[in-house]
Amino acid sequence: MSSHRFDRVTTRRDLRQFLAFTDRLYADEPRHVPVPRQQIRRWWRDGVPLYLLRDAAGTVVGRTTLHTDPAFDTKIGRRCQLFGLTEFTAPAAGPLFDAIAAHADADRDLLFGPAALLPNQAGGVITSGYAERGFVDSAWNPPRYVAAYEAYGFHRRFESDTWICPVPAPAQPARSAPDDARLELHRGDVRRLDDQLDLLRGMLNASFAQLGYYTPISAGQLRRQTDGLAYLLDESLLLYLTRNGQPVAFVLCVPDISEFLVAVRGDLHPVNQVRLLATRRRYRREAVLIVKGVLPQYQGRGYQRLLSTHLHRNLHAAGYTTLRSTYVGRDNPASAAQYRRLGGRPLHGYTFYAKER
Numbered sequence: 001m002s003s004h005r006f007d008r009v010t011t012r013r014d015l016r017q018f019l020a021f022t023d024r025l026y027a028d029e030p031r032h033v034p035v036p037r038q039q040i041r042r043w044w045r046d047g048v049p050l051y052l053l054r055d056a057a058g059t060v061v062g063r064t065t066l067h068t069d070p071a072f073d074t075k076i077g078r079r080c081q082l083f084g085l086t087e088f089t090a091p092a093a094g095p096l097f098d099a100i101a102a103h104a105d106a107d108r109d110l111l112f113g114p115a116a117l118l119p120n121q122a123g124g125v126i127t128s129g130y131a132e133r134g135f136v137d138s139a140w141n142p143p144r145y146v147a148a149y150e151a152y153g154f155h156r157r158f159e160s161d162t163w164i165c166p167v168p169a170p171a172q173p174a175r176s177a178p179d180d181a182r183l184e185l186h187r188g189d190v191r192r193l194d195d196q197l198d199l200l201r202g203m204l205n206a207s208f209a210q211l212g213y214y215t216p217i218s219a220g221q222l223r224r225q226t227d228g229l230a231y232l233l234d235e236s237l238l239l240y241l242t243r244n245g246q247p248v249a250f251v252l253c254v255p256d257i258s259e260f261l262v263a264v265r266g267d268l269h270p271v272n273q274v275r276l277l278a279t280r281r282r283y284r285r286e287a288v289l290i291v292k293g294v295l296p297q298y299q300g301r302g303y304q305r306l307l308s309t310h311l312h313r314n315l316h317a318a319g320y321t322t323l324r325s326t327y328v329g330r331d332n333p334a335s336a337a338q339y340r341r342l343g344g345r346p347l348h349g350y351t352f353y354a355k356e357r
Contacts, residue, residue: 004061004092006099009050015041018050021060022087023265031133032140033258034266035085035116042224048117051103053088053096062088062096065116066103071215072118081108081357084116084123093148101357111355112157119158119213119352121225124327125149127156128349135258135324136288138162139350154353158213160327163336165344167315167323183248183303185310188238197226200240203250207293211329213352231277232257236314237287239307249303251292251311255283256324287315289325292335308338 009018019037026032043065044050053062064086073079081104088096100111115123124139127146134140188196201222208214217225237253257276260283264272276283294304315323323342327350328335339345 002095002098003056004095004099005054005058006096006103007052007054009044009052014052015044015050017060018052018063019266021052021063025087025089029142030262031130033134033136033138033261035122036261037265037267038227038269039224040085043117050085051099053092053099055092061092062086064096064100064114066100067117068105068108069118069215072112075215076212078110079108080110080112081105082115082117083111083113086114088148090144090148093144094152097148097152097154101355104357109357111154111353111357113353115352118215120208120211120215120217121221124160124350124352126162126348127159127351129162129347132164132347133258134348135162135256136254136261137290137326138288138324138348140348149353152355154355156351157354158329158352160329160350161336161346162327162348162350163325163339163344164347165323165325165339165342167312167320168343169316170309170313182244183306184242184245186240186242188233188235190233190235193233196238196240197222199247200238200250200252203240203247203295204291204293206295207249207299210296211332231273232280234284234287234318236318237311239310239314241303241307243298247295248298249292249294249307251289251304251307253287253289253311253315253323255280256286256288256322257283259283284318285320286322286324287320289323291326304338305341308342312342 009015019040022034049066051064051066052060055061065084067082067084068080069082072082083100104111113123114125122137125141125145126139130143198219201217201219205216232254234255240250241248260276268276292304292307324347325339
C-alpha cells in the first residue's frame, strides 16, 4: 500500500505549496517556463480541483488537477477524466498516476492529459528536443516524464511538433493580395483589441473545428486566456484578412517573454507587470506564434501564405530574429509546410496522453 497522501487544495497555504512545487522541481532548470501563477490562482478561485501528492514525511512530491469538460467529451466521443498542471519527482510518478486513476469520477472511462484546462488551451508533454528551452504557452519537461507515462500504460494522442524559424531579411516585398482586389489586410490595434479578439475567436472556432482535439472557445474563455495581452501586444504581429469586408484568415503572434517568466517564477503580480512593461523592448527579439487559421471555405487559396509573408516582413522590420510556434499536429502538413518555407524546423516533439480505466 502506498504511503503517499493525495489531498485537494483547499487553503491558501495549500495553494502556495502547489505553486512553489515547480520552483523546487525546476530550481536549476531554465528551460522550463512556468505557467503564470495568476492563471492558476484564477482557476482555483473558479473551482477547478487542484491536488497535491505528499510522501510519508508530508513533503509535496507531485501535483495535478482533476477536471472534466462536456464539450471535450462530445468531441472525442468518450467520458474523459482530464488532468493537468501535472508535475512530479521521479519516484512519485506511479503513486501520482495511481491517485489520478483512483480519484477520477466513477463515470469516466478514459484518463486524458495533461491539459490545462483543455488541449486547445495549454498542456501536453514534449517527447523530443529536450535540449531546447520551452516557451510561452508550450510545455517543457525532462525525458523521464515520457518514460513514466508510457511505463504506466498511457498511450500518445494528437502527436504534434512545435516549430522554430529564423527571421532573415525578406527576399522580396510582400504582395498586398494574391491577385484579389477584394482582400484587405488589417493589423492589431490595442484601442480595438476586444472587438478584434472577438472577430478572431469566430475565425478560430470555424477554422479549427475539424481538428480532433479542438472544442470551441467561448468569449469568456478567450478573455481569460488573453488577459494582459493589451500591454504586451506588438500590433504588427496580429494580422487578419477580410474579403468583401468579411473575415477569412488570421495570425496572432506575441513577443516571447519566457525569459522574464522564468526570472520571476511565473509571478506576474502588479509590480512585475510594471517591470515587464518598462523592459518590454528587451523581449522583442523573439516571438511566439500562438495561433493562425483560415475559414474552411477559403482554405487552399493562398491566404495563410500571404499572411505569413506579411508577418515575416513585420517581424524583420521590428528587429525580431526568431519565431517559435505552439504545437502543430502531424496530421496537418499544410500548416507545417508554411514553417518549412520560412526555413523552420521542428523544435519539440509533442503529445497528450490517454489511458483506459
